[in-house]
Amino acid sequence: MTVPLLDLNAQYLPLRTALLDAVTRVCDSQRFIGGPEVEGLEREVAAYLGTPHALGMSSGTDALVAALMALNIGPGDEVITPTYSFFATAGSVVRVGAKPVLVDSDADTFNLNPAATAAAITSKTKAIIPVHLFGQSADLEPILAAASPRGIPVIEDAAQAIGCMYRGKAVGSWGAVGCFSFFPSKNLGGFGDGGLVTSTNADLAHRLKLIRNHGMEPKYYHHMVGANFRLDALQAAVLRVKLPYLAKWSAARRNNAMRYRAAFASAGLSEVVLPVEAPDRTHIYNQFVIRVPDRDRLRAHLDAAGIGCEVYYPVPFHLQECFAGLGYKAGAFPIAEAAALDSLALPIYPELTEAQQGAVVEAIARFYRG
Numbered sequence: 001m002t003v004p005l006l007d008l009n010a011q012y013l014p015l016r017t018a019l020l021d022a023v024t025r026v027c028d029s030q031r032f033i034g035g036p037e038v039e040g041l042e043r044e045v046a047a048y049l050g051t052p053h054a055l056g057m058s059s060g061t062d063a064l065v066a067a068l069m070a071l072n073i074g075p076g077d078e079v080i081t082p083t084y085s086f087f088a089t090a091g092s093v094v095r096v097g098a099k100p101v102l103v104d105s106d107a108d109t110f111n112l113n114p115a116a117t118a119a120a121i122t123s124k125t126k127a128i129i130p131v132h133l134f135g136q137s138a139d140l141e142p143i144l145a146a147a148s149p150r151g152i153p154v155i156e157d158a159a160q161a162i163g164c165m166y167r168g169k170a171v172g173s174w175g176a177v178g179c180f181s182f183f184p185s186k187n188l189g190g191f192g193d194g195g196l197v198t199s200t201n202a203d204l205a206h207r208l209k210l211i212r213n214h215g216m217e218p219k220y221y222h223h224m225v226g227a228n229f230r231l232d233a234l235q236a237a238v239l240r241v242k243l244p245y246l247a248k249w250s251a252a253r254r255n256n257a258m259r260y261r262a263a264f265a266s267a268g269l270s271e272v273v274l275p276v277e278a279p280d281r282t283h284i285y286n287q288f289v290i291r292v293p294d295r296d297r298l299r300a301h302l303d304a305a306g307i308g309c310e311v312y313y314p315v316p317f318h319l320q321e322c323f324a325g326l327g328y329k330a331g332a333f334p335i336a337e338a339a340a341l342d343s344l345a346l347p348i349y350p351e352l353t354e355a356q357q358g359a360v361v362e363a364i365a366r367f368y369r370g
Helices: 009-029 037-047 058-071 088-095 114-120 138-151 202-211 234-268 295-304 321-326 334-342 354-370
Strands: 055-056 078-082 099-103 125-128 155-157 179-183 197-198 288-291 341-344
Touching: 009 234, 037 055, 037 197, 037 234, 055 058, 058 088, 058 155, 058 179, 058 197, 058 202, 078 088, 078 341, 088 099, 099 114, 099 321, 125 138, 138 179, 197 202, 234 288, 234 321, 295 341, 295 354, 334 341
Parallel strands: 078 099, 078 125, 155 179
Antiparallel strands: 055 197, 179 197, 288 341
């Protein structure tokens, strides 16, 4: 049995008619930028997340850049980020001319280490970007406790975590700004790039609204230099069709995670370290990431068996060539470096069947047991 890492057709086909109707609706309206589809999505996502302000963006990366711009972060400023994440987290900091200050991961969840974060704060720190990696919230309370008394805004990188909860409250509603991605592989994915920002602060939300449209209000009157970070109406229409299914899809991912746990326990595969789910968080499993010895050989074995898998992420930021100028060396962040060497993501999409999961576990068992 072959098992893809992600099967987007399994999600698309049951919704095909509604999705194509939504696309046709936009085409018939000829309103492709802004308008009722984008405004409708913003209202619906704000209600879903329990936050007063939500604004569509052109991508999750642009959401991060816009957040940094809205907070007036630029040259001479420092922004604390994890060293283990998707590139956009640190890349966005460089885009606005600021310096990423990298921090090691929590050993259990892969997320930003709160104690190391507090220790990294200096007089130049102008923001902290915790990432809710793989669909599980970072430990926000101690991060906010370190940041708030110093007036340092927290920007939540929730690109992989829409609908994830921390202490009963949705991520993206804790910090100054929450940044989300609608890349097709996300729990809520569009038909291309798309993103969104959230905020509980009306003035900051207004700045973000201006920034995404060249700082313009009204037309051709520019209060600041912004950019073109607008979400297309076509993407908004597609996402509005999918949003009512998001809670069900996330619950299915959680159910698949429980089935993996039972299957690995039954197989007696002590070599496999399963994801740790912190007790005060609701993991929505954008990725199901295990830790294993001899990871690269196992990956090749699974590829040969037709089992989809992926390494997120093989090179931490501090070892990336483009960040050599930051001055970090190998060994600087041992937990992140270890995760980069032994972590492997398995299929976890909502439509994954029990038989497919059994095939994944059996293939891994063959590798370790022969």
